[in-house]
Amino acid sequence: MRWTLKPKPEAQKIAKLAQELGVEAPIATLLIQRDIDTFEKAKSFFRPSLDALHDPFLMKDMDKAVARIEQAIAQGENILVFGDYDVDGTTSVALMSSYLDTIHPQVATYIPDRYAEGYGVSYMGIDFAADNDMTLIIALDCGVKAIEKVAYAKEKGIDFIICDHHRPGDQLPDAVAILDPKREDCTYPYDELCGCGVGFKLISAIALSRKQNFEELLPYLDLVATAIGADIVPITGENRILAYHGLNVINQAPRAGFEAIIKQVKKETLTITDVVFIIGPRINAAGRMVHGNHAVSLLRETDLETATKFASEIEQYNSDRKEADKSITQQALDQIIENQEEGNKTTVVFQEDWHKGVIGIVASRLIETYYRPTLVFTRSGDKYAASARSVKGFDVYNALHECAEHIEQFGGHKYAAGLTLLPEQYEAFKAKFEEVVAASCDERLLVPExxxxxxxxxxxxxxxxxxxxxxxxxxxxxxxxxxxxxxxxxxxxxxxxxxxxxxxxxxxxxxxxxxxxxxxxxxxxxxxxxxxxxxxxxxxxxxxxxxxxxxxxxxxxxxxxxx
Missing domain, CATH: 2.40.50.460 (OB fold (Dihydrolipoamide Acetyltransferase, E2P))
Structure with missing residues (x-):
């Protein structure tokens, strides 16, 4: 292990804050390292207040989004709430649809099938909306790059409102409204919200325009806190406030779905870490092993008895997921040793019958043994699909970009990405990826820190x-x-x-x-x-x-x- 010690703040600053707060120097040191260097900042850090949340109408296009939803309600339109199959997507769909249910009777939900449709807005989802006479789709945790799909929907007379938190491309889709704090032309004061967080800002704006009491929105914060934990976004600013109050909801008045999970695992008080390692994997397991709809049903359910039934099904999916991930990890480790690839700068493994729903987890497991950028491939139809995971400090997305000539499609973040390629591209890609990482990754980054x-x-x-x-x-x-x-x-x-x-x-x-x-x-x-x-x-x-x-x-x- 490589130990790195964070720089110590100036002694004078430490002494001043310690005196102001009445704490010992080591506590003042930790606070200053987190940019909490005044009494006021410390007060808001230790007592996160919902009053400190920003006005949702500061977000670009929020007024347009609220106006279009109000128009849909006034005209009796059918609304489809669309989101991804991961925790951020399913919690977002549960939040938005259950809130809209309280003000409009014609709301449906849609989660794409991980295997048939893949990530993000799908043509099948748009066709489903068209076949069911839906004229407005609210897409959550996805959509900011879905230019062709939003255009396809428009041809069918369907409008889009996009609530996303991923970085947009050079061009934006032709949607009625695009709520994304990472838009360059959006001046919203906090840009680290997750998809469910952006969804919460939208329901806050609707409630505000309807002069609803903000207290009525508090029960939705358990979903927001779960998405914040599972999506590994910074727990600073608004995320910290939402996570803090959301955890209080989970521990004091959880929705039926969460209560059912908590009863199964027999845990009394949940921390954000418990949310990440207990609730998150169970919600994810539905989309990994069967279908994300099961998670949405659990999260929307209001009857505890029914929720308990859903939760025990999801417990089984999670158990199946653990079995698959354990056996595939062992097969992958065997493959690395067999091919004598222990000395490589990358791990790239493939087996065509590996379960696509768990290859991301397996990639993370392999990093625990061989600490280096890792890709796990399986067959998906007539192509190979992979999940990529990286080590701290190395941008795997950029590395994939340099291998683009050998890839059909890829997307993701600095530390986690996905890609597909043709079987005949696999060997050339594998060699190029090793070459790119060997040339650009500092040796020190391959030692856990x-x-x-x-x-x-x-x-x-x-x-x-x-x-x-x-x-x-x-x-x-x-x-x-x-x-x-x-x-x-x-x-x-x-x-x-x-x-x-x-x-x-x-x-x-x-x-x-x-x-x-x-x-x-x-x-x-x-x-x-x-x-x-x-x-x-x-x-x-x-x-x-x-x-x-x-x-x-x-x-x-x-x-x-x-x-």
Missing amino acids: ISIDSEINLADITPKFHRIIKQFAPFGPRNMSPTFMTKNLTDTGYGKKVGADQTHLKAAVVQNSRGTQIGCIGFNLGDKYDLITNKKPFMAAYAIDENEWNGNVSLQLRLKDIK
Whole structure:
């Protein structure tokens, strides 16, 4: 592991903020690193207020979108709410359709089939709208690049309102309204919203124009918080406010679908991490294994008994997804060893019967073993389809762009992308991708990084210190749970390997051979045991956790690495 320590702010700034807030210097350091350097900023960080949300009408085209929806309602038009099959898409569709249901009786939903239609707005979806006399489609979490499809819909007399958060191309579709804070001509103050967040701004604008009480929109925030967590958008600004209040809804008054999932997993209080690893994968599993419609049905359901039935079906899909992902990952690892590709700068694997719904997860799993840009291919009709995942700091989308001559189609982000190519292009693409990455990827990026916020002493770790850090939540990009480093640690003599196969490390440590001792657990660090034996001094990178044992709660270090 490569340890990088974030720069420490100026001592004067730390002392000033610590005094203003009445906190210790290590807390002030963490806040300044997050650009929270005044009392006012700290107040809004620790007490995220819904009053601080921006006026939705500041978003380009919001007035046009609201006017067109009101026109549809006044004229009794049929409206189709369209969204992708992932968590952001399905939560967006559930949010928009269930809100519109309260003001208009003629609303239908559509999620494209992952295999028959693929990502984004589809011709099949537009044909479905035309066949059912629908004259307005609201597309969520997609559509900003769907120029030909929006034109096709227009020929059939169907208007589009697009709510997206992806970066637009050079040309925009001919839609009635395009709500996307990443539009260059949009001056909305916050551009990191997810698709469901943009959808929430649209229902906020409709409610505002109808003089509805904002309180009526709070029950939709559980969907927004789930999309924010699952879509890995920065938890700053409006996202932090929406996620904070959305988590309160999930924990205090969840919709029937969430309540059914939570009951199944028997979890009391959910954090944003739980939303990402418990709720997110289950919603995603529907689109991966069967169809995203199942997720929308669960999220729209108001009867707990029916929702419980839907949730148990989705639990089965998630279980099937886990099985598929486990076996495909093993087959892929075997293939890398068999082809003697351990020394490559990239991982590119293919098997034609691998399940298309899980190849993205498998790509992420392979990065855990071989830390390098990774593509997992399977057959999709008469083409090969792949999911790409990257390592921190390397733009896989740009790398694919350089291989465009060997690709039929590709799209995505810096760290995750998808592509299709013809079988005869595969070998040439594989060679070119390895060549591009080898030439452009800094060697250091191929070593996993631990980003350390701050060096502290064990004496700094008090119950008050931990209590304040917990209030930094919800955690996520640009506000990650803090990682600390402490030097001159020694084990008190009880360190040992634990776990069925001795893969984990358990110890109790002191600093500079004195002071209060604190327990440590290091998952998958059993092979580092020799570094702590015989009171050898070491340094550790870790997070601070609570350990509950026999009803007693104590603080412990969750080790990420030791040296």
